[in-house]
Amino acid sequence: MSLPLLLDHLRKTAALEQVSALISWDQETMMPAKGSAQRAEQSGAVAAVIHAHKSDPRIPEWIGAIDWNKLGDKDRANVVQAQRAYEQATRIPPALAQEIARAASAGQVCWAEARQKRSFAHFIPALDKLVSLKREEAAYLANGEMSPYDALLDQFEPGARTADLVPLLESLREPLVSLRQQISEKPQPPALAGHYERQGQLSLARQVAEKLGYDFAAGRIDLSNHPFSSGTGDDCRITTRIDESDPLDCLYSTIHEVGHALYSQGLSDPFLPGADYCSMGVHESQSRLWENQVARSRPFAEWLFPAMKNIFPDMEIADADSFYRTVNRVEPGFIRTEADEVHYNLHVLMRFELERDLIAGKLETAGLEEAWNTLFAQYFGLRVEDVNKGVLQDIHWSVGLFGYFPTYSLGNIYSACLDEAINKAVPDRDKLVASGNTGPILDWLREKIHSKGRMLAAPELVCEAIGKPASADPLITYLKTKYGELYSL
């Protein structure tokens, strides 16, 4: 009897988490300007209720009464996740959790102010407070079983440990720096010029989203300052943004979020934690696979170019091949979210290194800007002049997200692993994609990834999907091959 009671409780908890996500979506897309303070109270009230659900003392009783030998894979995953969520919810003293929530809220405000003033110094007190609170939280979460940073990382990438991630991610550095160097000596394909009006961009974004399999009857696209995806199951919404001088921003942001949403729409049950997305790294592998390995491929350019030309006949690009070259321009830049495939992971590596040191106490916030600029010069050969394009560019740390950045690179590594396997599983892939048919790719992902939920940890899930252990090799090979051909290296 205790399993059904537990599952019912988990379903209600998930429903409340969906509500929490929905009111956040509303806040970014629909909420009137004055609504912020009231919304903060609403979000706080829902968060408190979710915390009470996750730390319900009946959970360990129910779990204790379950005969694990009788559990199938799915229910085992549900029970394991319930246990994990219970531990995470009960390990942190409520007063600390509330203080972190407040500090994160204040941190975001202070970060926005600091950006307005272009002053890292303005941000230091708020960030310092957050870092020390997160160190404290990490110690509680770690529970003597792992390092504090690993405890934070584990929240986003269950089971991942720095000791494994550092060699994996660092193995990208040398090949990427070398590739970047070789490309920088070659001539660049032209960038996209001209004016692209809003309605056309939105209409193209919708057309592409639908083509890739995004179900509009279970989702919608709106505008927000920063594109994001939100929701699970039959209500998965995405947002995009429009820059009239750069239609590729809207287009590829949309595709990225569609990649996330296809995963969320493909979960086998939106209410059970064992069926939830596997990890942030796996989530990011989906968005990046659709954005890069699919939508920045030559076959996709063959489909996309005429579709885009149809909406924007004045676009000064002659053919699909030129379009393919333009959407794959490699250029060093300051901003992670605007980085090309070659530079992107170098941005992440830097942040991974800095946040490990921050949480471990090897680096204090007062020294963060200098440390950032030093590393940036080292990785990119560029000097940061504008702090908004330097250490103040990402929102993550301002809201207490430490341990999140490495999942971006893990996502890139996984996406290349999956891409390699899809190439084998769908031999006529290029022909299909060139005709706008990505269905077999989605089918493969649905079967191998989306439907599996959390039955396996991320490395095992990917290993089972691709038939060998995940590594950085497919990503390095993919990048060297693609950009070697593009830049005649």
Added chain:
Amino acid sequence: MSLPLLLDHLRKTAALEQVSALISWDQETMMPAKGSAQRAEQSGAVAAVIHAHKSDPRIPEWIGAIDWNKLGDKDRANVVQAQRAYEQATRIPPALAQEIARAASAGQVCWAEARQKRSFAHFIPALDKLVSLKREEAAYLANGEMSPYDALLDQFEPGARTADLVPLLESLREPLVSLRQQISEKPQPPALAGHYERQGQLSLARQVAEKLGYDFAAGRIDLSNHPFSSGTGDDCRITTRIDESDPLDCLYSTIHEVGHALYSQGLSDPFLPGADYCSMGVHESQSRLWENQVARSRPFAEWLFPAMKNIFPDMEIADADSFYRTVNRVEPGFIRTEADEVHYNLHVLMRFELERDLIAGKLETAGLEEAWNTLFAQYFGLRVEDVNKGVLQDIHWSVGLFGYFPTYSLGNIYSACLDEAINKAVPDRDKLVASGNTGPILDWLREKIHSKGRMLAAPELVCEAIGKPASADPLITYLKTKYGELYSL
């Protein structure tokens, strides 16, 4: 110490209720088509949490420890409302509450099906189930202190009793029937013909809403099947609908909802139950006052006509006076929501009579259609041919709303009382309104009604605002004067 603890708990409960309202708004305006089933789980989970908050056993303990003599008016209202909400939440067995929620959800689906089939018989089983559950709920709520129907009524109109409402509402019947009769013998002003495109209608609706004082920084207007208002404080949203052959539907629906929203935006604290709207009748008095006494007045027509002509230059109405006559056409019809001021309360009176008999067990659902048609012939002199324009027209009973209808007429009665007092308090009202300045009317309502919350029950609130007991006389005088002049009676 117990008062601050109680108030903090009440604030959290209110925040959760706001979340519940927001996800309902989303359901009607934004939610993708497939989202319904998941949304039902989400709404159910939030409802359960709100119920747990309202029936928290600490509430009577906190209240018991409060020294009532030390309470100011506002805190007294908060404590009284907390007590009331606690009693309502704990009187109904949770299993019954859940059964009603399910039956209401099924009832709405069945009602929609019955409308598709144009068959009341199809609706009977679901309605019968609901009626019997509501009778049971009413008995629990009444707690031996009032009749079951009064217990339902009391949820929407605290303190109201059938014994007082019947003579008050019935006193409208004879004058209305007589007025309707006299008007029917007179020639009609022309109806509005032509085509009015969507963007123009929406733009006019927004212009009028802003003119009346609706704060768009604390609200927004969207489209939905049935116009409604939602939210409190700094996030009060309204919806409207568009019929391209009838711009007055969009216009006056918007003004009606703006009337509700002005009340909600004017509450002194969106998180405290003592500051909440006084009753449904008072809420409706606000929407009706703006819709009818303000926006269907001759001075307002003088402002509105040129504004509308500006957007729709082809509108075949010559001047403000003709416009005034057109927006005040009196015509018998089958549909309550489309009824003019003279007929509207006759629709309500019928429903009030029928639902009293249903809850009292004097009328069974199987006989409802016949009873409806008999009464309709008697009140309106019309024979119902289409059940969708008869007993199946309103959603209320299908979702278990019994005891709600009379608050519509109470709202009309109160609105005329307030209107009469505003005429005295704002002597140059007509001149101001004709110039588009309704600010002094809103100021008066903010002071006398909106800011008072639930410190007084509705009859006392209105009595204090107008300086005498509320009665149906101002409404009858208003209608006789206005339509006597319009139709040269």
